[in-house]
Amino acid sequence: MSSPFDNRLEIAWCPGCGNFGILNALKRSLVSLGLEPKQVVMVSGIGQAAKLPHYLQAHVFNGLHGRSIPVAFAIKTVNPNLTVIAESGDGCMYGEGGNHLLHTIRRNPNITVIVHDNQVYGLTKGQASPTSDFGFRSKIQPWGNLSLPFQPLSVAIAQGASWVARAFSGDLEGLSKIMQEAIAWEGFSLVDVLQPCVSFNRVNTYQWYQERVYYLEEDYDPTDRVSAFSRSLEWGDRIPLGIFYKEEKPTYQEKNPVFTQKKDLIYREIEKKDIWEEEKSHFI
Amino acid sequence: MSSPFDNRLEIAWCPGCGNFGILNALKRSLVSLGLEPKQVVMVSGIGQAAKLPHYLQAHVFNGLHGRSIPVAFAIKTVNPNLTVIAESGDGCMYGEGGNHLLHTIRRNPNITVIVHDNQVYGLTKGQASPTSDFGFRSKIQPWGNLSLPFQPLSVAIAQGASWVARAFSGDLEGLSKIMQEAIAWEGFSLVDVLQPCVSFNRVNTYQWYQERVYYLEEDYDPTDRVSAFSRSLEWGDRIPLGIFYKEEKPTYQEKNPVFTQKKDLIYREIEKKDIWEEEKSHFI
Amino acid sequence: MVDFTLKIGGAAGQGVQTVAEMLSRVILRAGWYVFSIEDYQSRVRGGHTFTQIRFSDVPIFAAHKKIDLLVALNPETYELHRGEVVPEGIIIGMIPSGGDSASQEVAIDFEGIAEEIGNRVFANVVAVGSILAVLGFDFQLAEKYLETVFGRKGPEIVAKNQQALKRGKEEITGRLQPPFSFENLSSQFSSRYLMSGNEGLGLGALLAGCRFYSAYPMTPSTGIMNFLSSRAERYGIVVEQAEDEVAAINMAVGASFAGARAMTGTSGGGFCLMTEGLGLAAMTETPIVIVDAQRPGPSTGLPTRTSQGDLEFVLHASHEEFPRVVFAPSDAQDAVNKVIKAFNLSEKYQVPVIILSDQYLADSRFSYPDFKIREAPLAPQYLTTEKDYQRYLITENGISPRGIPGEGEGLVIADSDEHDEAGHLTEDLTIRVKMHQKRMNKLAAIRQEVGLPLQLSGKDLTLIGWGSTLGVLLEVREVLHQEGVEAGVLHFTELYPLPPRVGEILDRSPQPVVVEANFSGQFARFLEGEYRIPLKRRINKYDGRPFLVENLLEQIKGVI
Amino acid sequence: MVDFTLKIGGAAGQGVQTVAEMLSRVILRAGWYVFSIEDYQSRVRGGHTFTQIRFSDVPIFAAHKKIDLLVALNPETYELHRGEVVPEGIIIGMIPSGGDSASQEVAIDFEGIAEEIGNRVFANVVAVGSILAVLGFDFQLAEKYLETVFGRKGPEIVAKNQQALKRGKEEITGRLQPPFSFENLSSQFSSRYLMSGNEGLGLGALLAGCRFYSAYPMTPSTGIMNFLSSRAERYGIVVEQAEDEVAAINMAVGASFAGARAMTGTSGGGFCLMTEGLGLAAMTETPIVIVDAQRPGPSTGLPTRTSQGDLEFVLHASHEEFPRVVFAPSDAQDAVNKVIKAFNLSEKYQVPVIILSDQYLADSRFSYPDFKIREAPLAPQYLTTEKDYQRYLITENGISPRGIPGEGEGLVIADSDEHDEAGHLTEDLTIRVKMHQKRMNKLAAIRQEVGLPLQLSGKDLTLIGWGSTLGVLLEVREVLHQEGVEAGVLHFTELYPLPPRVGEILDRSPQPVVVEANFSGQFARFLEGEYRIPLKRRINKYDGRPFLVENLLEQIKGVI
Numbered sequence A, B: 001m002s003s004p005f006d007n008r009l010e011i012a013w014c015p016g017c018g019n020f021g022i023l024n025a026l027k028r029s030l031v032s033l034g035l036e037p038k039q040v041v042m043v044s045g046i047g048q049a050a051k052l053p054h055y056l057q058a059h060v061f062n063g064l065h066g067r068s069i070p071v072a073f074a075i076k077t078v079n080p081n082l083t084v085i086a087e088s089g090d091g092c093m094y095g096e097g098g099n100h101l102l103h104t105i106r107r108n109p110n111i112t113v114i115v116h117d118n119q120v121y122g123l124t125k126g127q128a129s130p131t132s133d134f135g136f137r138s139k140i141q142p143w144g145n146l147s148l149p150f151q152p153l154s155v156a157i158a159q160g161a162s163w164v165a166r167a168f169s170g171d172l173e174g175l176s177k178i179m180q181e182a183i184a185w186e187g188f189s190l191v192d193v194l195q196p197c198v199s200f201n202r203v204n205t206y207q208w209y210q211e212r213v214y215y216l217e218e219d220y221d222p223t224d225r226v227s228a229f230s231r232s233l234e235w236g237d238r239i240p241l242g243i244f245y246k247e248e249k250p251t252y253q254e255k256n257p258v259f260t261q262k263k264d265l266i267y268r269e270i271e272k273k274d275i276w277e278e279e280k281s282h283f284i
Numbered sequence C, D: 001m002v003d004f005t006l007k008i009g010g011a012a013g014q015g016v017q018t019v020a021e022m023l024s025r026v027i028l029r030a031g032w033y034v035f036s037i038e039d040y041q042s043r044v045r046g047g048h049t050f051t052q053i054r055f056s057d058v059p060i061f062a063a064h065k066k067i068d069l070l071v072a073l074n075p076e077t078y079e080l081h082r083g084e085v086v087p088e089g090i091i092i093g094m095i096p097s098g099g100d101s102a103s104q105e106v107a108i109d110f111e112g113i114a115e116e117i118g119n120r121v122f123a124n125v126v127a128v129g130s131i132l133a134v135l136g137f138d139f140q141l142a143e144k145y146l147e148t149v150f151g152r153k154g155p156e157i158v159a160k161n162q163q164a165l166k167r168g169k170e171e172i173t174g175r176l177q178p179p180f181s182f183e184n185l186s187s188q189f190s191s192r193y194l195m196s197g198n199e200g201l202g203l204g205a206l207l208a209g210c211r212f213y214s215a216y217p218m219t220p221s222t223g224i225m226n227f228l229s230s231r232a233e234r235y236g237i238v239v240e241q242a243e244d245e246v247a248a249i250n251m252a253v254g255a256s257f258a259g260a261r262a263m264t265g266t267s268g269g270g271f272c273l274m275t276e277g278l279g280l281a282a283m284t285e286t287p288i289v290i291v292d293a294q295r296p297g298p299s300t301g302l303p304t305r306t307s308q309g310d311l312e313f314v315l316h317a318s319h320e321e322f323p324r325v326v327f328a329p330s331d332a333q334d335a336v337n338k339v340i341k342a343f344n345l346s347e348k349y350q351v352p353v354i355i356l357s358d359q360y361l362a363d364s365r366f367s368y369p370d371f372k373i374r375e376a377p378l379a380p381q382y383l384t385t386e387k388d389y390q391r392y393l394i395t396e397n398g399i400s401p402r403g404i405p406g407e408g409e410g411l412v413i414a415d416s417d418e419h420d421e422a423g424h425l426t427e428d429l430t431i432r433v434k435m436h437q438k439r440m441n442k443l444a445a446i447r448q449e450v451g452l453p454l455q456l457s458g459k460d461l462t463l464i465g466w467g468s469t470l471g472v473l474l475e476v477r478e479v480l481h482q483e484g485v486e487a488g489v490l491h492f493t494e495l496y497p498l499p500p501r502v503g504e505i506l507d508r509s510p511q512p513v514v515v516e517a518n519f520s521g522q523f524a525r526f527l528e529g530e531y532r533i534p535l536k537r538r539i540n541k542y543d544g545r546p547f548l549v550e551n552l553l554e555q556i557k558g559v560i
């Protein structure tokens, strides 16, 4: 299935990596949403996941490890006409960038954050990531990871994120649907995507996930914060997928008086003649 | 009431500040726990709250804004005999230092984190802090704070913190009790202390808090994570105080094989003669 | 020439700055030139703080050590500063019983009087009344001032304030042989301008077309954010308080990538956290302006004091190499112009520009007979992209035409990794070499746009300085002149890259003495490295206080 | 003298490094000297990666451009590198049908053969078999190696591997007129040592008594953490993966405050995030060692390549001024010694020490006839405190006796603000001045402990370099000598503060040429600034690849 979002850059991921599923689902959802490449800005950090923006047609800001979210927030703020998606790995988003996730949720900008959650640091060759299971072994944790896993969904729900979901890169259909809804959502949306890393994560494999994942029930109510929290804790033999929580709240753009007063894109209004004339009196 | 923790440094807080209550309660709990100054290390960041360690007798590491928790973690790890308390303001702990809070919870070191939560940046003169109410006005937010407040308790519970409480600096008795239990707890404990700032927070005053705070019911069960989460969301007309959540888990020290193998304090074992003799064969 | 210095001291929270603000404004409107400095501690209430206001009938840009009038809002001020008062000087305010100063003293309980009027808040206006009376100023301007400031609070408040003013005046009448009677220099409101360094930096951004300011509060840079916030709604600027400095600079880079002129501001510790983002701006060739408002360190140091200690750090901050521009404005007016020029160079060359401020510049207030805005903001330099747009096209002058997402048909691809012309990450080492050259070569062109240092000749010695020390150097030069010493001044505000010909200028500068507010003479070392000439005579100050005219004079005499 | 270079290339994930590891070890154990470099991309599978192994009967510390034997694990390797093979060279492995190289070629499908044996994993051992056969090495050592490495996996696995080795050998037998027959230089296992730069840095920490290593993974520094983790349980070292670099350095500072020798490691981008913590260590006078493993930037740049581009940054990193030490080891053995010395100076003077590594040093493997550990770890310098202990006591030499919490009766009070002798924050400007002087004055004493650069004379020119370039400079000097040019070498590994007398040494160095792996000659500029002598002849490389002997020779001829 070819799409206007296809491009021809050589993909540097390992054959069989779960990232391919994420790339395909993303392209699919962008097409479904009727978007054109020039309307979409992909912002990423550094890591295997963070290479994704280069593998589709879109504007790209491939910035620093851990720092995609503040960049995405600012781009969306400056040009609300653009569809802005921040995506990167679990190390990038939850480790180095954890603080930005926490605080950007509070602003509720209309951006989507997609996390390739392979529970490992891929690009740096296999260290435990924030979401690695307790006991996960690596070269620098030969005794096994001593930390309990970061809880992306629970934390996002706790912080009052307006839209929170988990998906699985092995289910193209389900993943595309969730992504599509996330991108369409007016406000901050987080999609944590379970993504097998065939090179470094020998624990959380395709099979491991496949044996455990299931979708939240049809009648699950994603507007109840407490039950969303409760379900977000479920992890182990059964791992729920789907939209855990949503709550409509004013977006950053809607809250900021600058945008209610200025109608054009803010960056276009550079030439303010006579600001000095207006300002003078304050300094006399 | 004089105590071995009293010292004579001039206190640079504003008269009437809620910080005094926190200082008094802390000294009281340290005495109640039978601790001596030389057993206690106070670690802080930068801010009004962060000056506290200078106002009592203890070891002090008054480090960088936002960075008290990693320092405290390391001190405790190197010398488990010490009682290590990280304390600082809401801006310090939840703003600049948010990421350290998130990840230190995962390690579960046996330290206590006390946050002077005055819902404002005191030392820098009144900007909104992460916990400021939506709409809070300041010189740099004349239009009112656009972000929803950070949820310290909910986030800590979501991350699986082993002990989480909220207290009020206006209730010396209650605060001391909570602090005492927090410090005695084996594992990571977080105390968010509601603290009026008489100079910059005209919203969340003593009276404002006093009208709203109440203690969790006697029969409240702090071992149920979901109900702890649910209660942690309560904020507005009624604000619960007390121990929201506790769960015993192995501490960092208990998990790290270095400590199960080495019995003395690790820093004391500097002189390893013949390491090179042991190592040589690996390089031949 | 009239040259008068008054110092108002008190505890933090007592209103020293309110008194100073009102007084400066009134004196200014009476046609005088005003220069003031702020000294405060890292606390909110208590302790000790003061403002020192100097006024004159000629322009002045430096502070003196000697005080003509000391206004003590609390007794501690008297204890701490009476030694600085000249013999013919006056002290008023909270004088401990039986003050023993050699000066004329008038004990006044400003707060007591204010309470009599009905509220302690009037104490500041009482003090202003007394001060104006001591100085012999006409009260009309002060009354007018109260009307404009308190007008919207209703006539009653205005009346109370005017009463306070009068009561303050009455405390002086008869109790002091008023040695002063400064008149209004012009009969109507003059058009003198009064501006702090932080206001200048903010105003510069405003005039340059800044549309996005993200920062984390940090003294002494916070005033810039205060200023821009106060103008944000009016002019359509997004001012966002970030969760930390890392976010602040990444937001600014993102905003600029999207097309908005963006700035951030901080102090040294925050700048540390921004260094990675600085490199990001450089690698992605995204324009950005960063203010580093210096204070003494290392680390937290003295958070409310002044320093010129970050020079070498900002010259080399962030790993590896890239072109950058570093400016250090000398005063408020220069700050306005330097920030506009910073935005212009940043936009034109797609490089980060760093503005070095310091607490002395940030908080001091400078007055001007006329305010000269010499720099004009550059029109936006981004183009409307075509389909095959390449963000990092290799061009002859090293500048790749910049597109922004959404303006045109092209895709804008930026990458912090080494990249090809399209912007995609590459490991091709030939492309790497070309891209690195392309970036680095911009420096040569920028060098041509940098202004020369201010040069004033003097055969006996040359005072070399940079940034906020201009005013004191100029005044010291004049004093030396009166004493028969011909001192030249060579003062830099555009520090990096240095413009061509500076070497020659240095070569013909007699007896250079480098004056700077840091321990080891960073600027001297920088010049030594660039031009391989020894600059062994140095005056360094690192106690966190600004250079005062008398002290600097003494130090100069010590090295020549 | 034997001097042989072989290059093994393939896609990431194919096992290039496994082949290289085994081969190096076997050649080493046969009594030869080995030097190898690694070249890899920022990806996990695919793309292209190679290891280049050079061996000789005399010590060698640099890489050549010319290849004697090319081992192609995939066809791309052949395409990319056959041009580098000398005419009398050999190419084996995946040669595209009808290879057209002038060299002798033997097409071998290592993976195909491995599959015949039962599993593709044996392909690497097959390759080793073929290579050893080409070189004419005795197979005993290789068989022994397989036994030790695979022994614990059972005899069957050992047998399979030995079969693979043999099959590899058989592929050569008869198909190539073996031009080589390198013999074992000693009949039994030799005591040659083989060590990578990262292992050297880790081992140095181990020997220095490092008890706490906190870091965030970042190429090319991660190998240090891998090494220390592998030793952590055995020797009782806490190795903690931090959530970010800010946490990493703050943890290290905290650990050191509590009494443990602490280190952290990162690369440029992570070092940026550590700069604030660096200042914290300096202000609190907490010993700490930081490794910055350089790679090309700015920003993310080329994450797996080499550079010497961070020098000026680390010299000035963090705002304001404080004493620091900067070392840049030349090779693995030097790394061990430099890290020990770093810990010692850090502990003695209570200052941060920065070790500049780079990808070339980190990943290269160096061999030694004997391993010299010259530095001995200093005994712990903290004292048992008394009741009235003052952490920042002002002493004559600037060093305040250090206490740690829990050892003694005293309280240890450390502060990032300016502080008094007790450690409490102060705004007293007189104390500030004293404390700043106390800190800065330590630099003079440290300077006396810094080693002189390595000096080798040569009347025609002087090659000046620092850090990881020592090996190539030494070899180039020898080649020049053979060509009748007398080149001196002046090589620095202890960069800051520079020891006394360097100026004189420079003055008498004929025709200096500064060689470094960055764009603008940072070390040259540093020396120019310190000694005000012009160093205009510079050789700079910034394509991310290490200096190779032949290229550097050519470049030198270009500038002299």
Ligand SMILES: Cc1ncc(C[n+]2csc(CCOP(=O)(O)OP(=O)(O)O)c2C)c(N)n1
Residues within 6 Å of the ligand: A046, A047, A048, A049, A050, A064, A065, A088, A089, A090, A091, A092, A093, A116, A118, A120, A121, A122, A123, A124, A129, D216, D217, D218, D219, D245, D269, D270, D273, D300
């Ligand atoms: C400041 C900084 N620290 C560290 C790195 C090194 N680094 C690059 S990618 C990465 C981790 C990648 O893990 P993750 O984000 O989970 O992405 P994945 O490769 O697993 O997709 C790290 C630590 C960096 N580039 N920048």
Ligand SMILES: Cc1ncc(C[n+]2csc(CCOP(=O)(O)OP(=O)(O)O)c2C)c(N)n1
Residues within 6 Å of the ligand: B046, B047, B048, B049, B050, B064, B065, B088, B089, B090, B091, B092, B093, B116, B118, B120, B121, B122, B123, B124, B129, C216, C217, C218, C219, C245, C269, C270, C273, C300
């Ligand atoms: C890296 C850095 N950024 C900013 C600052 C400036 N700063 C000092 S205290 C403070 C905020 C204080 O607020 P909070 O932590 O809530 O403490 P409070 O004063 O309210 O007790 C800030 C922003 C700093 N010291 N370091």
Ligand code: SF4
Residues within 6 Å of the ligand: A012, A013, A014, A016, A017, A018, A019, A048, A049, A118, A122, A123, A196, A197, A198, A199, A200, D044, D045
């Ligand atoms: S290392 Fe893991 S995450 Fe990265 S591309 Fe390979 S399989 Fe995917």
Ligand code: SF4
Residues within 6 Å of the ligand: B012, B013, B014, B016, B017, B018, B019, B048, B049, B118, B122, B123, B196, B197, B198, B199, B200, C044, C045
């Ligand atoms: S500013 Fe607020 S928090 Fe700080 S000391 Fe004063 S009242 Fe307390």
Ligand SMILES: [Mg+2]
Residues within 6 Å of the ligand: A047, A089, A090, A091, A116, A117, A118, A119, A120, A121, A122, A129
């Ligand atoms: Mg990952």
Ligand SMILES: [Mg+2]
Residues within 6 Å of the ligand: B047, B089, B090, B091, B116, B117, B118, B119, B120, B121, B122, B129
């Ligand atoms: Mg606060």
